[in-house]
Each structure stands twice: as structure tokens, then as C-alpha cells.
Amino acid sequence: MVSLSQTSMAGEPKHSNQLEQFILLAKTAKGPALITIINQLLEAPGVYVFGEFLELPCIQELFKGPNEGYSQVLNMFAYGTYQDYKVFRDTLPPLTETQKNKLRHLTIVNLAANVQVIPYSLLLRDLEVDSVRQLEDLVIEAVYANVIRCKLDQCKQQLEVDACIGRDVRSEGMCHIASVLALWCSGCESVSASIEQEVGRVSQCREKHLQSLHQLETEVGNITRMVLTSTSSQEMDPLGVGEQEGEGTVARAERRHTSLPIISKAKTFTNQRH
Incomplete structure (x- = not known):
């Protein structure tokens, strides 16, 4: 298993600053200049959110003119997937390989937001790549672009997601x-x-x-x-000692009183003999 992670995610201040630069440029651009800015935005590394750019009045005007396809492409990068692009590919402006890969990165994010383990077979189908090697290279690019943190389990042929960026949300959502x-x-x-x-x-x-x-x-x-x-x-006063002592004293007193008459009688008898 190959662990792939970066310390930050896309959408942090430095990436927001990049988007702000394109917004400032687009506010004063018209016609071909605006189309050039859109193409540069879709190729710019680190820019993976487009909702604020889509809300610009000049971009909203594109939906009503001959360059409507570019506003639709922007809409697809903001909310869609590579499969959506395949469905409408014939009616949309062509994408460069760099732009296609960015849309593939966003498709991986879309899948990662719903499931934690993504089989290679599902990724191969949705990203329209020819081999596992190309798929893993694409995932590694997404990791280095700071749009996803994941592990590539080559034994089980699956992608284990740790975290991913958030995508633009439609107003109705x-x-x-x-x-x-x-x-x-x-x-x-x-x-x-x-x-x-x-x-x-x-x-x-x-x-x-x-x-x-x-x-x-x-x-x-x-x-x-x-x-x-x-x-x-x-x-x-241990148990019974006092009583025993009391009884002994009485007995000794009685013995003393008993012996005194005997001694007196003995003396009397002796005197009589003399």
C-alpha cells in the first residue's frame, strides 16, 4: 500500500489569491481576451473552485451569446465530472490535456466525497484512462495538487481516501x-x-x-x-482479679483470727506446766 498525503489542501489562501487574480482580470476583459482568461483559469495549477468566477456578470453574459460553450465548460468544472464532459463533448469547446486532467482530479474528488474506498475499476471507467499505471499517475498528480489525501492499495486494486477538498455547491443545493x-x-x-x-x-x-x-x-x-x-x-483490672484479691484478703483475715486463739491456748498451757 502506498500512502500519499500533503500537509495542505487546495482552497487555502494562496489558491484563493490565484482565483482573485483571474476575477480581477475578467472584470475588465471582453471577447477573445475573456476566452483566453477562461482557458488560463481552467489550466491554472491549484485552482479547483470556480463558483465565484461563474457569478461574474461578464461570465453570465456568455450564456446568452455565441461563446455559451465556455460558460458551460466553467459550469462543468464547478459542478460536473469527466463523464458529464464526455456526454456533451461534441457541443463544447475542446479541452487541452491539462484541462482534462484537472477535470479528472475533480471527478476523483466527487467520488471521494461519497465513498471512502474507491475500486480501481470504477476510477478507470469514470476517468477514461487506459491502464492502471496511468490511473495511479493521475491520482499522484491529484495528491500533489493538494486536492486529495489517500492511499493506493495496489494489492486490492483500490483507492483509500483520507480527505479531499470541497467542491462548489449549486445555489439550489x-x-x-x-x-x-x-x-x-x-x-x-x-x-x-x-x-x-x-x-x-x-x-x-x-x-x-x-x-x-x-x-x-x-x-x-x-x-x-x-x-x-x-x-x-x-x-x-483484668477480669476477675479484683474479686480474687478480695476473696484472698477475707480468707487471710479469717486465718489470722483463727490462729490467734490457738496461740493463746498454747501459751496458757505452757504457763500451767511451769
């Missing part, structure tokens, strides 16, 4: 774009609302978790204090 954008905005609002709800649920769960954790810490603290208090009591 603006309503569709507006509706698509409105639908997209509505979807974004729904997602945003769902995210806010999820954040609220997460906050509630976090608050409950913190409360449970605080309650658990309180209970652990209480149990710890109870254990420490019980341990301290046992160290000061």
Missing part, C-alpha cells in the same frame, strides 16, 4: 446543506443535554458515595474507641 446543518445542530444539542444529565447523575452518585464513606468512617471510629476503652479497662 444550499437548502439541503442548511437542513443537514440544522439536523446536525439538533443532534449536537441532544447529545449536550444527555451529557448534562449524565453529569448530574454522576454528581448524585458521588455525593451518595461520599456520604456512605463518611458514615462508614464514623462507625469505624466509634468501634475503634470502644475497643480501645475495653482494652484499657482490662489492663487496669
